[in-house]
Amino acid sequence: MLALIALGGLSIFKMNSLAGAAQQLGVVERDKLTAMGELDAAISDFRSAEGLVIIGTLPDEKKIAIDRVKGADATIDRQLTFLSGTLANPVSKTRLKEFADNWRPLRQGANETIRLGLANQNDVAGAQYLDELKPFMTAAAAVDTMLDNQKALSQTRADDAKALAGTAKTITIVATLIVLATLGFLLFMLIKGIARPVAAMTAALTELGRGNLAVAVPVDARKDEIGDLATAMTALRDQLSAAERAKQEQTTLIVDSIGTALEQLAKGDLTTRVHADLTGPFATLKTNFNAALDEVSSVMGAVSEATNGINSGAADIRQASDDLSHRTEQQAASLEETAAAMHEITTTVRQTAEGANRANVVVDETRIEAQKSGDIVSRAVEAMSGIERASAEISEIISVIDGIAFQTNLLALNAGVEAARAGDAGRGFAVVASEVRALAQRSADAAKDVKTKITASSEQVDIGVGLVGDTGKALTRIIERVTEISSLVSAIAASAEQQATGLQQVNTAVGEMDNVTQQNAAMVEEATAAARSLAVEADALAREVARFKLGNTVAVRAAPVVHQLQARAASAGRAMARPVRRAGGGGSAAPKSDDDWSDF
Structure with missing residues (x-):
């Protein structure tokens, strides 16, 4: 175990060393090489941009070259700062210092060359540019030497990392082999000391589970x-x-x-019981079994009694359904007749409404014609008034003519008197005066005659104007009466239309009641069929219950409840029927039994 710990620690140490070497090679050394490469490229770019400033002829070309010079100069300063802080190898640091020492005066000279190039002193600038070649090559050689040295250092570090990785791989393989050997040994000891005895006891437990109680336990x-x-x-x-x-x-x-x-x-013997003396949980089984039989016996007794009640109730329901079906059929027939009568009444009222509408149209036309006649009479009155005014004017003219004839007659008379005085000389004039007098007399007679006739005509016109006025007033009263009649006829037509609509709704309601009654009749038939089926099932249930032997158990009495429901239904039916009889005429009906379902 200690060896495993030591190998694990050594492996961790080597892996950490390998990670550090990879970090150094992959990041630090890479950044240094990148900085040196950028430094080398910036030097070359600076030199070429300086030459473009000298040989450029256009201002834009010189401006682009100046921008390149500034960019390269900034890159060189940045990389010098970075490499000065990161380089650790003495050779690289020496080459970096050599480059810096050569670059500072070279950049100062280049600035002067660029100034001359911008001033178009190209000859002087070109000569100075050639003089800078040797210092530039020295600086570039220092950078190249530094870059080669850095590449060699990176290769050395890569070789060291590869060797370190090989060592870590060898240690890992050795540690894995040792761990596998240790696990094999421990597994062997586990099988020998634990697994085999446990397997034997597992087999013994399996036999016990199968019911082999004689199995030997190792x-x-x-x-x-x-x-x-x-x-x-x-x-x-x-x-x-x-x-x-x-x-x-x-x-x-x-x-x-x-x-x-x-x-x-x-x-089928429900009176049997368990009388044996059982102990433990079987005593509870005995008690529960006997109690269950008591309950089953009681329930079967109740079922028997309920079956009798169901039979009785089913018979009553069947009788009530038959009575209800008969009354429903009668009601359906009455409703059908009522619907037919309502349809006829609706048709008649509809025709009456249509006749009233037509009468209303005729009255409106009559009123319009009367109004037109009134207008004509008004115009006739106006014409009569004009005639009356013309007659008055003619009478005045006739009066003037009569006056003229009178004056002419006087003049003729005076002329005759003067002619008589003149003797024979005035005889002809006397004849003329006599003729003029005769003419004036005839004019006066004619004017008087015309005046008499005009006076008579004026009187007739006055009478005509009065009659026409009376006719206009009569027509006005007729128009008023016709208008009133039109309003009444319109009201009658609207009422008839409303009555027709109401009767149509009543007819629809009666039709719906007829449909509902038909549906009720169908439902009554279904209820009758269900009651008969219930009676059949109740008989079958009674036969099944009769198979069991019951004890002296008290069952629930169901039949009286059914008869009580029948009595309540009959009482409710009679209570609903009494207001109907009083509304129908107050006639008395014969009393019926409480069990008669016809009043339901």
Whole structure:
């Protein structure tokens, strides 16, 4: 065990050493090589960018070259700082110092060369650029030497790590072999000291589980846990043997007592009981068996009584179902007749509503025509008024003409008088005056005659205007009455429509009641069939119960409950029927028995 611990510690130490070497080689040395490579590349980039500043002709080219110079210079400074803090090899540190000593003056000269190149003094700058070649080569050679030395150091460290890995592998293999040998030895001792005895006792327990109580338990003179387990198994075997003998005795007693009782029970004798003296848990079995038979006997007695009650109730239900089916059929027929009558009434009311609607339309048309007649009469009244005004104007004109004729007659008379005075010279003028006078007289007579006729016409027009006015008033009253009649007819039509709608709803309700009644009739038929099936099943149950021999047990009386339910149903039916009789006319009916289900 100590050797295993030592090997494990040595393996851990070597693995840690290998991890450190891998860390050193994979990270530290790699970073150094990377820094040196970037330093070498930055020197070359700085030198080439410096040359581009000198030979460049365009400002953009010179600007790009300056940016490259600045980037390379920054990289060189960064890598110098990194390598100064990480290099540990004396040769590498010496080469790094050599590079730094050559680089500082070289960079100062390069700055001057770049300044001359930017000032387009290319000849001077080119000569100075060539003078910097030797220091540049010296610095580059120092970097190359440092890089080669670092590569050699990395290879050496890789070889050391490889050797360390080989050593760790050898130690691991040796430790694994030692552990396997130790485990083999321990396994052999475990099988010899524990597994074999446990396997033997397991086989003995398997035999005990199969019921072999004569199996031999392998007991050695051992004082350990295996010996204690063997002793306990021996005691368990002896106890199981004693329990098996007691079980056999109890089994014989149970078969003799309970077996006989079960045989009698199988024959239908529910009065049999177990009287044997059983002990232990079998005494409880005896008590429970006898109590169960008491309960079964009581239940079977109750079932017998209930079967009788079911028979009686099924007969009553069948009779009630038949009565209910008969009444349902009568009700269905009455509802069918009622539905037919309601349908006819609905049709009649619908026709009445349609006639009222048509009458309403006719009255509306009559009212419109009366209104048109009223308008015509109004226009006739206006025309009569115009005629009356024209007649008055004509009378005034005739009066003027009559006045003119009177004046003309006077003038003619004066002319005749003057002509008579003139003698023969005025005779012709007298003739003319006589003719004018005669004409004026005829004009006056004609004007008087026209005035008389116009006066008579005016009186007739006045009478016509009065009559037309009366006609307009009569038409107005007729329009009012027609409007009132139209409103009444509209109300009658609306009422008839509402009555038709209500009767349609009543007809629908009656139809639904008819359907429900038909469904109730079908359900009554199903209930009757179920009652008959119940009676058949109750008879079968009674025959099955009759097979058992029952003791003097008191059963639950079920039949009186059924008759009480019948009496309650009959009383409820009579209570519902009395208001119907009073509503139907107050006639008295013959009293019926409480068991008559026709009132249900």
